[in-house]
Amino acid sequence: MAMEAALTSAVLVIGNEVLSGRTQDANLGFLAARLADLGIPVIEACVVQDDQDRIVEAVNALRARVTYVFTTGGIGPTHDDITAAAIAKAFGVPVVRDPEAERRLRTHYGDGFVNAARLKMAEVPEGAILVDNPVSTAPGFRIGNVFVLAGVPAIAQAMFDALAPGLTGGPPVVSRTVSCRIPEGDFAADLTEVVARHARVSIGSYPYFRAGKIGVSLVVRGVDPDAVDRAAEEVEAMVRRLGGEPLV
Amino acid sequence: MAMEAALTSAVLVIGNEVLSGRTQDANLGFLAARLADLGIPVIEACVVQDDQDRIVEAVNALRARVTYVFTTGGIGPTHDDITAAAIAKAFGVPVVRDPEAERRLRTHYGDGFVNAARLKMAEVPEGAILVDNPVSTAPGFRIGNVFVLAGVPAIAQAMFDALAPGLTGGPPVVSRTVSCRIPEGDFAADLTEVVARHARVSIGSYPYFRAGKIGVSLVVRGVDPDAVDRAAEEVEAMVRRLGGEPLV
Numbered sequence: 001m002a003m004e005a006a007l008t009s010a011v012l013v014i015g016n017e018v019l020s021g022r023t024q025d026a027n028l029g030f031l032a033a034r035l036a037d038l039g040i041p042v043i044e045a046c047v048v049q050d051d052q053d054r055i056v057e058a059v060n061a062l063r064a065r066v067t068y069v070f071t072t073g074g075i076g077p078t079h080d081d082i083t084a085a086a087i088a089k090a091f092g093v094p095v096v097r098d099p100e101a102e103r104r105l106r107t108h109y110g111d112g113f114v115n116a117a118r119l120k121m122a123e124v125p126e127g128a129i130l131v132d133n134p135v136s137t138a139p140g141f142r143i144g145n146v147f148v149l150a151g152v153p154a155i156a157q158a159m160f161d162a163l164a165p166g167l168t169g170g171p172p173v174v175s176r177t178v179s180c181r182i183p184e185g186d187f188a189a190d191l192t193e194v195v196a197r198h199a200r201v202s203i204g205s206y207p208y209f210r211a212g213k214i215g216v217s218l219v220v221r222g223v224d225p226d227a228v229d230r231a232a233e234e235v236e237a238m239v240r241r242l243g244g245e246p247l248v
Numbered sequence: 249m250a251m252e253a254a255l256t257s258a259v260l261v262i263g264n265e266v267l268s269g270r271t272q273d274a275n276l277g278f279l280a281a282r283l284a285d286l287g288i289p290v291i292e293a294c295v296v297q298d299d300q301d302r303i304v305e306a307v308n309a310l311r312a313r314v315t316y317v318f319t320t321g322g323i324g325p326t327h328d329d330i331t332a333a334a335i336a337k338a339f340g341v342p343v344v345r346d347p348e349a350e351r352r353l354r355t356h357y358g359d360g361f362v363n364a365a366r367l368k369m370a371e372v373p374e375g376a377i378l379v380d381n382p383v384s385t386a387p388g389f390r391i392g393n394v395f396v397l398a399g400v401p402a403i404a405q406a407m408f409d410a411l412a413p414g415l416t417g418g419p420p421v422v423s424r425t426v427s428c429r430i431p432e433g434d435f436a437a438d439l440t441e442v443v444a445r446h447a448r449v450s451i452g453s454y455p456y457f458r459a460g461k462i463g464v465s466l467v468v469r470g471v472d473p474d475a476v477d478r479a480a481e482e483v484e485a486m487v488r489r490l491g492g493e494p495l496v
Contacts, residue, residue, distance in 0.1 A: 016452050019290045020423070020469060021281030023454065024272075028295070033269030042267045044302070047276070047293040050452075054292070077436040078453040079443050109433070117436030154457050175268070185357070188325040188365030195327050204264050204298075205326040206271065209402050221268060 007170045009035050010062040011045040014055055014083055015073040015151055018047050026153040027072040034160060039170030039223060040067060050074060055086035063090075063146050068167065070160075073151030075140065077117035083148055084141075088125035091143055096126045101139050108137040132162040175221040176232035179247040180239045184216055190238050191218070198231035200224055215247065255418045257283050258310040259293040262303055262331055263321040263399055266295050274401040275320040282408060287418030287471060288315060298322060303334035311338075311394050316415065318408075321399030323388060325365035331396055332389075336373035339391055344374045349387050356385035380410040423469040424480035427495040428487045432464055438486050439466070446479035448472055463495065 011031050017023040025047065032042040043066060048054045055074075062069045074083030088095045101122035106114050121138035124130070131140035131147060135155045140148050140163075147163060149156045184207055195203050201222035208215055218239075220232045239246045259279050265271040273295065280290040291314060296302045303322075310317045322331030336343045349370035354362050369386035372378070379388035379395060383403045388396050388411075395411060397404045432455055443451050449470035456463055466487075468480045487494050 015454075016450060016469075017454050017467065018276070019280055019293060020421075020467075021277050021279075021284055021290070022423070022467065024277050028266070029269050029272050031269075032267055036269055042269070043297055045267065045295040049291055076453070076455065077433045079436070079440045080452050113433070115433060115437070118433040120436075121433075152455055152457065173268075175270070185325045185361070185363065185366040185369075188327070188368075189363070192327045202264060204328055205324070206263075206265050207324065207400055209400065219265065219268075219270065221264075 007040040007068075007168065008043045008066040009040045009068045009070065010066045011042055012055075012058055012062060012069060012071040013045065013047040013073060013151075014050065014071055014086075015047075016049050016080070019049060027149075027151070027156050030153065030157055031070055031072075031160065034164070035068075035070075036173040038164065038167060039172050040167065041173050050080045050082055052082055052086045052089065055083065056090045059087060059090045059146060063144065067145060069146045071146065071148050072156050075121065075138065075148060075150055077120050077138075081120070084123050084125065087143060087146060087148055090146075091125055091127075093126040093143075095123050097122050098124045098128070098130060098139075098141075101130055104137050104139065131159050134158050134162065171223040173221055173223055174225050174228050175219055176228055178218045178220075178232060178235045178239060179215055180218070180244040181213070181215050181247070182239065182242055182244040183214070187238060187242055187244075190242065191235070194231065194234045194238055197234070198227065200227045201231045203231060203235065255288040255316075255416065256291045256314040257288045257316045257318065258314045259290055260303075260306055260310060260317060260319040261293065261295040261321060261399075262298065262319055262334075263295075264297050264328070267297060275397075275399070275404050278401065278405055279318055279320075279408065282412070283316075283318075284421040286412065286415060287420050288415065289421050298328045298330055300330055300334045300337065303331065304338045307335060307338045307394060311392065315393060317394045318397060319394065320397050320404050323369065323386065323396060323398055325368050325386075329368070332371050332373065335391060335394060335396055338394075339373055339375075341374040341391075343371045345370050346372045346376070346378060346387075346389075349378055352385050352387065379407050382406050382410065419471040421469055421471055422473050422476050423467055424476055426466045426468075426480060426483045426487060427463055428466070428492040429461070429463050429495070430487065430490055430492040431462070435486060435490055435492075438490065439483070442479065442482045442486055445482070446475065448475045449479045451479060451483065 124141045128141040128143040149159045266273045372389045376389040376391040
């Protein structure tokens with residue numbers, strides 16, 4: 001399972017809606033793909049309810065383990081938007097109204113539409129740095145190694161684009177996939193030997209059913225493109241040796 | 249956020265592929281919807297890598313907090329299938345080969361195709377009870393309050409169908425959704441008052457962009473259908489009072 005990667009990240013999805021089965025989360029996939037490209041692979045993700053104690057506990061556990069944590073959800077104006085208060089509690093700091101965030105919200109909404117609920121979106125943990133929101137103005141923020149983003153995917157993605165240039169990245173994680181129709185049990189022993197010879201990459205075996213057919217994707221992943229190529233070529237050779245045809 | 253529910257569950261997704269952004273997890277949504285129907289709502293989910301220490305830590309944290317934990321992934325024959333060993337470690341018991349699981353695998357594959365890798369799929373934590381796999385034979389298992397399912401969605405779903413009759417359920421979680429085009433900031437204060445009057449349900453406010461239009465879904469959820477109806481009617485009345493039209 002090992003893959004060399006000095007920098008790591010985690011995603012904390014905040015919100016009852018994903019846990020109810022009503023909404024399919026789209027932020028983890030987006031963040032995972034982008035962070036892999038930036039050489040900061042996501043090594044863990046959690047989904048918690050809109051519950052302050054659980055958010056505090058989860059963010060403190062994750063931020064101690066990885067380079068960066070990204071949270072999504074819970075930064076709007078309604079009663080169930082409690083992320084800023086929870087993150088402040090996790091860092092042991094008070095919530096303050098950020099003057100620049102307030103200025104942006106007042107400009108965006110105009111004086112007639114600024115109310116207490118909307119100004120809640122200017123509240124951040126003391127010491128936080130704003131993350132721009134080019135879609136709907138209300139900013140995200142960063143405190144320590146934690147980035148707090150919106151839950152609506154289009155906004156979360158725009159916020160990530162805004163903050164990404166400020167991240168310390170590493171060599172991108174690259175991958176090569178070899179698919180075949182050999183059942184896993186027929187190549188498992190051979191694959192274990194390939195894995196043992198390629199300690200610098202991670203090799204995953206992912207069976208799938210598609211259009212009624214069983215297949216397996218063997219995915220080689222790592223930060224050294226040559227190491228990934230060498231391992232993928234051995235995987236391909238293994239598939240041919242076992243009488244399979246690598247599928248593109 | 250409160251919702252009365254005596255029984256709760258958690259989902260632990262095991263596998264590097266979801267964290268790489270390559271694969272969109274489909275098991276959380278399925279399990280969350282089914283478990284809500286069974287009155288055992290999912291209150292937390294985690295995604296961890298194929299790493300024994302992290303699986304042990306996560307499963308032990310979750311099983312102490314909820315009625316049932318469901319894990320998905322990592323029970324196949326390849327080197328990256330380490331779930332059974334990790335769950336055994338979490339429970340402090342050895343891994344043993346289950347005779348009934350072995351019998352099923354030998355029958356399914358036939359003597360010529362049973363090898364060490366396939367027989368790994370008969371290994372379970374000591375004391376575990378098998379969960380039937382009507383799709384591809386290799387069983388899942390239950391130990392304590394933890395159910396271990398396959399990662400391939402079609403198999404995870406079939407396993408869940410097989411085990412569901414044995415779960416202790418509660419009154420189903422029901423929900424009513426009122427959608428409108430009023431911006432959240434315009435109803436946040438009124439909604440907070442509705443929430444305060446309906447402590448037995450949870451009310452969530454979920455903004456969305458769809459076909460270029462902004463909308464909000466207000467979702468009332470709870471185990472008492474009358475309480476859900478009463479709260480949803482107040483939400484609908486609030487939308488009309490603020491000049492909005494509840495959308496179906």
